[in-house]
Amino acid sequence: MVLEDLVKIKERYLAQRKKFTFRVCLAAGCVSANSEAVKEALEKAVAEAGLQNDVEVRGVGCLKLCCGGPLVAVDPLNVIYQKVTPADAPALVAALNGAEPPVAKVDLAHPYFAKQLNVVLENSGIVDPDDIESYIAHEGYRALRDALRELSPADVIAIVTKSGLRGRGGAGYPTGLKWATVAKTKSARKFVICNADEGDPGAFMDRSVLESDPHRVIEGMIIAAYAVGAEQGYIYVRAEYPLAIKRLQNAIRQARQLGLLGSGIFESPFSFNIEIRIGAGAFVCGEETALIASIAGRRGRPRPRPPYPAEYGLFGHPTLINNVETFANIPPIIRNGPEWFARIGTEKSKGTKVFALAGQVKHTGLIEVPMGITLREIVEEMGGGAPDGKRVKAVQTGGPSGGCVPASELDTPVDYESLTRLGSIMGSGGMIVMDETTRMVDVARFFVEFCMDESCGKCAPCRAGTVQMYNLLTKIRDGRATLQDLQTLEELCEVVKNTSLCGLGQTAPNPVLSTLRFFRDEYLALLKDHPAQQHQSA
Amino acid sequence: MAAKTLTINGQLISAEEDQTVLAAARDAGIEIPTLCHLEGLPDVGACRLCLVEIVGWPRLVPACVTKVAEGMEVYTDTERLRKYRRAILELIFAERNHVCSVCVSNGNCELQNLAMKLGMDHVRFEYRHPNLDVDVSHRLFGMDHNRCILCTRCVRVCWYVECAGTKNVAGRGVNSRIITDMNQPWAEAETCTNCGKCVQGCPTGALFYKGATVAEMERDRSKLEFIVTAREKKQWLV
Numbered sequence: 076m077v078l079e080d081l082v083k084i085k086e087r088y089l090a091q092r093k094k095f096t097f098r099v100c101l102a103a104g105c106v107s108a109n110s111e112a113v114k115e116a117l118e119k120a121v122a123e124a125g126l127q128n129d130v131e132v133r134g135v136g137c138l139k140l141c142c143g144g145p146l147v148a149v150d151p152l153n154v155i156y157q158k159v160t161p162a163d164a165p166a167l168v169a170a171l172n173g174a175e176p177p178v179a180k181v182d183l184a185h186p187y188f189a190k191q192l193n194v195v196l197e198n199s200g201i202v203d204p205d206d207i208e209s210y211i212a213h214e215g216y217r218a219l220r221d222a223l224r225e226l227s228p229a230d231v232i233a234i235v236t237k238s239g240l241r242g243r244g245g246a247g248y249p250t251g252l253k254w255a256t257v258a259k260t261k262s263a264r265k266f267v268i269c270n271a272d273e274g275d276p277g278a279f280m281d282r283s284v285l286e287s288d289p290h291r292v293i294e295g296m297i298i299a300a301y302a303v304g305a306e307q308g309y310i311y312v313r314a315e316y317p318l319a320i321k322r323l324q325n326a327i328r329q330a331r332q333l334g335l336l337g338s339g340i341f342e343s344p345f346s347f348n349i350e351i352r353i354g355a356g357a358f359v360c361g362e363e364t365a366l367i368a369s370i371a372g373r374r375g376r377p378r379p380r381p382p383y384p385a386e387y388g389l390f391g392h393p394t395l396i397n398n399v400e401t402f403a404n405i406p407p408i409i410r411n412g413p414e415w416f417a418r419i420g421t422e423k424s425k426g427t428k429v430f431a432l433a434g435q436v437k438h439t440g441l442i443e444v445p446m447g448i449t450l451r452e453i454v455e456e457m458g459g460g461a462p463d464g465k466r467v468k469a470v471q472t473g474g475p476s477g478g479c480v481p482a483s484e485l486d487t488p489v490d491y492e493s494l495t496r497l498g499s500i501m502g503s504g505g506m507i508v509m510d511e512t513t514r515m516v517d518v519a520r521f522f523v524e525f526c527m528d529e530s531c532g533k534c535a536p537c538r539a540g541t542v543q544m545y546n547l548l549t550k551i552r553d554g555r556a557t558l559q560d561l562q563t564l565e566e567l568c569e570v571v572k573n574t575s576l577c578g579l580g581q582t583a584p585n586p587v588l589s590t591l592r593f594f595r596d597e598y599l600a601l602l603k604d605h606p607a608q609q610h611q612s613a
Numbered sequence: 614m615a616a617k618t619l620t621i622n623g624q625l626i627s628a629e630e631d632q633t634v635l636a637a638a639r640d641a642g643i644e645i646p647t648l649c650h651l652e653g654l655p656d657v658g659a660c661r662l663c664l665v666e667i668v669g670w671p672r673l674v675p676a677c678v679t680k681v682a683e684g685m686e687v688y689t690d691t692e693r694l695r696k697y698r699r700a701i702l703e704l705i706f707a708e709r710n711h712v713c714s715v716c717v718s719n720g721n722c723e724l725q726n727l728a729m730k731l732g733m734d735h736v737r738f739e740y741r742h743p744n745l746d747v748d749v750s751h752r753l754f755g756m757d758h759n760r761c762i763l764c765t766r767c768v769r770v771c772w773y774v775e776c777a778g779t780k781n782v783a784g785r786g787v788n789s790r791i792i793t794d795m796n797q798p799w800a801e802a803e804t805c806t807n808c809g810k811c812v813q814g815c816p817t818g819a820l821f822y823k824g825a826t827v828a829e830m831e832r833d834r835s836k837l838e839f840i841v842t843a844r845e846k847k848q849w850l851v
Contacts, residue, residue, distance in 0.1 A: 357785065374782065379658035379678045532763060532782070532789030534659045539704035542787045543738045563737050570700040573673055574661045 076334040077342055078220055081211055088212035094129040095171050097121075098148040098200060102137040102286045103279070103318050104440075109161070110145035116161035117147070120168040130171065133209075136287020138200040139191070140181055141440035148200065155181040186456040187438045192419065194427045195403045196443045199287035204322050207329035210290040216335055218409035222298045223343040226409075231302040232258060235405070237413035239425035244270060244361075244398035245473065245502045246578075247424070247491040253395065256385040257303040260393040265305040268370070268389065268396040269296055271312035271319070272354045272361040275474025276525060278505030280429040281399035283441050285312065285319035288403070289326035293349060295402030297340065298409060300347045303395050308347060311366050313354040323351055358475075358529035362577050363396045365531065376531045377577035398503065400429055420446030424490035429504050434471075435461050436508035444489070451485035454508055461510035468511045469593070473502025475522045475529075476582030478589025479515065498589040500582070515594040516601060520548040522586035526579060537580030540571040544587065557604045565591065619685040628681040635663055635676035638689060645689050646698060646727050648705075648816050649764040650677045652834075653841030655773055660764055662698050662727070665689045673697075699733045707738040708787065709745065710759035711817070717830035718818030724762060725817075741787075748793075750800035753823060754812050756791065761819040763789055767811035774840055779805040791819075813837055 099105075099114040114134055121130045138146040143157030147167065156167065156178045163178050170176040181188075193199070203209040210216070222231050236251025257265060269292060273281040285292060296308050312320055327349055330336045338346040352370045359365050360375040367389050369375035388394025404426060408416045420426050424446040430453065433439050437459030444453060450470055454460065461467045469479040478499035480487060487493050491501050509518065527541040547564040550556040568584035575581045591598060599605045615630045621638050628637035633656070638645050648660040658675035665676045668686035676689070688694070705711075705724065713719045727733075745758035763782070768791065771780040779802050783792045793802035812820040813832050821830045839850050 359785075379675055527786060530786035532784070532786045533657070533765075534661050535701050535705055535708075535762070536661055538763070538787055538789065539708040542741065543704060543707065546739055566700065567738075570697050570704075574664055574697050574701060576658060576661065576675075 076340075078224075080333075081216060081220060084208050084211045088208045093131045095126075095152075096131045096133055096150040097167070098133050098135045098138070098150065100136070100138040100144060100146040100148075100200060101134040101204075102283055103316075104137070104141040105144035105146055106318065108144040108158075110147075110159075112161045113145045113147065113159050113164065116164035117167065120164040123165070124168050126168065126171075130168070133203050134205070135201060136199045136204050137196070137283040137441050139196070139441045140187065140438060142438055143179075143181055143440075146181070153183070155183065157181050185438075186452070187440075187442070187459070190448070190452060190457050191443050192427050192445045193443050194407050194416075194419070195284060195291075195400055195429050196287070196441070197407065198291065199283065199441075202288060204287055204289055205325055207290060207326065207333060207335075210288070214410060215290055215406075216294055218406040219294050219297050219335070220341050222409055223301060223341045223345055228258060228302045228304065231298060231409070234409060234413045235302070238408045238416040239413075239420075239423075240401065240404055240408065240416065241424065241491065242398060243400035243404070243428070243503065245476065245500060247501060250397065250401055253385060253397070254299065254302050256383075257305075257393050257395040260386055262393045264307075264390075264392045265303055266389045266392060266394040267296055267300045267303065267305045267308040268363075268366070268394055269308070269310040269399060269402055270361060270363065270366060270396055271310055271316070271399045272366060273316075273399070273503060274313065274358040274361050274529075275476075275503060275505040276522075277431060277433045277507045278474055278503055279431045280441065280504040282316050282319050283431075284399050284403050284429070285316065286322055289319075289322045290330065291403045291406055292399055293323075293326055293330055293336070295405035296349060297336070297347050298405050299395055299397065299402065301345050303393075305395065306346055306348070308349040309352050309370055309389070310349060311352045311354060311360070311370060313360075314356060320351065320353060327351070357531070358525075359531045359577070359579050362579060365577070366396070367394060374531075376533045377579075379576060400504070421488065421490045423492060424501075428489065428501070430506045431504055432458050432506050432508070434507035435465070435510040435513070436467075437462050446490050447488045449486050449488055450480060453489070453506070454485060458508060461508065465510040465512065467508055468513055469509050469515070469518075471499075471507040471509065471518065471586075472505065473500035473585070474505045475525045476500055476578065476585055477502045477505075478585045479509070479518060479593065480589075481593040484593075498585065498592055500585070515590040515597050516548060516552050519587045519590045520545065520552060523548055523583065526583035530579060530583075534574075534576035534580060536571045537575040537577075537583065540567060540575070540580070541583050543567055544571065544584065548587070551598060551601050554601055554603065556602055558602055561598060561602060617681045617683045617685075619681055619683070619687060621687045622689055630681070632681050633677055634665060634667075634674075634679045634681055634685075634687055637681050638676065638687075643689060645676050646731065647677060648723060648727065648762060649766065651766045651770070651814055651837070653774065653837055653845070654766060654769040654814075657765060657769070660762075661701055664694060664697065666691055666694065695731065698731050702728050702731060702733045703736045703738055705762050706733075706736050707740050709741070709743060709761065715827055716760060716818040717821045717825045717827060718760075719828040721828070721831050722818060723816035745790075748799050749823065750798035751805075751807075751823075752800065753807060754799070754809060755821050755823050756793075756799060757819050757821070758790060759819075760817045761791055762817055763791070764816060765791075766814040766816065767791060767820060770810045770814040770837065774837065775806060775808050775810050777804050777806050777808070780811055810837060810840075 166176040663676040664673040
């Protein structure tokens, strides 16, 4: 494979394009709403109309507005139909001539779409995730070719550093710095790992990226491996994502067939292979040291850092570990240059962020927005606010490690530092909207229960502390608690936060602390010895 | 080997490079409480009792896995640390059924000693009183899960000193449990060599010699020390 081959594949693919294309969303959300049957029905309807030469029916990745699924986009009409059923297929085919079908269209001018800026998701809903040629036709593997043939590993690291990209797994560690650290470590063997063990309740960004555009992640990983000098990579993906696993396996096989994985990639001396490792359902395996232990075949338990994986990682060798979305940002950064990327976002948080917008909000689905956009724009404009005329009460970001941002703080810009100041975190991109009917003690209790179930049990404060936090929250919820219990809860949160071994325990109190900070009254109102309660009972 | 100079609680200390803060402190006669650390075993930093403050470091770090560095300024006994340690002990006491008055290790228990030393005189949390098994299937030893604090010393001694690999951890979170082989009764664990090193390593009354009654269970750590010294320093202690 050389540059000419890439160009040939692209030209051949583009030449085969038909006059019309139905793009049917085949990501997990729409598949669960029966979009595979819609695709079959469309193929049949096209055949029956005798339009096979003019119309292509393509399965694609996420078309973003999950609440409207199954979604079907039509090119070049520039419309997306929502809630399509197989019975609608003949009408959609007939509509290619300009007729108006009895199917609801998505308003593409709505802020939900208009405010999106797609970098990671630029191919999502456009390329066929099961076809490498479709990816190549959209500039796929071009960045890899340029990196391998025209840039030195140091150049690649310099570009990534200059772009200002920070880790999208949640903590926001500068990606270029991480790469440089692994590159500098002297070792005969190094590894690159893609962390696809997305486990936050309500989060599905990484799944969508893998289901929609798996080659982008693979390309990012190969470039990273070249930059740090690794020959073997692993993608650690949770077993609960069967569709993502299937598409990744297929993508890896296709990349091998074209020589984009294996030895002598793009006729350079560089070799790289990727294997998939499937997680067995432990949330804590998203923590990097636990993930590495799991890949090595051991119990998925975190260990104290340092040493960091960059020095001492998989099988004791230096290991670069990044999140799916981080790798997915790499090809466009190489292709368009670091200056282009650094122009997006805020001073300290560059680029875009993909969020899974869920909960009590009108428009749920996948969004990619530039950093620095306010939560209000996301929740009220893009999401359309809470349904049924209710008011938005809070937004939960960062999953069980994050916190609740109250409606009064919705003008906060979305960047790593601002969210941390509010006691929440950027996290990996889960965003759960809650309306006025939500009780914040229940929210805190839900997340603490999650952490309690998912605690690995290695360190005492997390193992025994999350249980006691849960017990105290249950007591408060049931109206059996006193002010003393609330004080105990707060003291316990401080202990668990400051003494736990890994990120899971260290952040487990965040949902409690942030709801206590902004919704303390709700806690107090439930206490037995609170003045308001005594007044009521008297 | 190069020496490093650091201060612990304001006291100037000289330590060997590669030494942990815990080892350097103990050499200097400064005691840092631990429950999962045992001389000769690889450290896991799990009990979190040896957490110390280091000036300029953002988080508390476990002394057992933190290497000394030149000019490091360590504090091992601040008010904050004492508060956290007491709370962790409270959590451990509330987690399972630690009833000293009926325990074989009463009077010789590291957990009990630490609680007294750190002034943990009451528990703020509700006792969970879990219903746990006692495995007395083995001919010589018993395992009482009620008294286990999951420090994993027995697991590590079994894997790294005896190299039998019989003991392990099953389950997760608060449901974690020490198991033998594939979660069989101890007597049926074929890999067990009956060496008893796990019993010697246990800090509480969880592992005991059969026949020991209340307060009779004393441990002889010199046996472990003998093997570890022989292996690491090639010296036979007499």
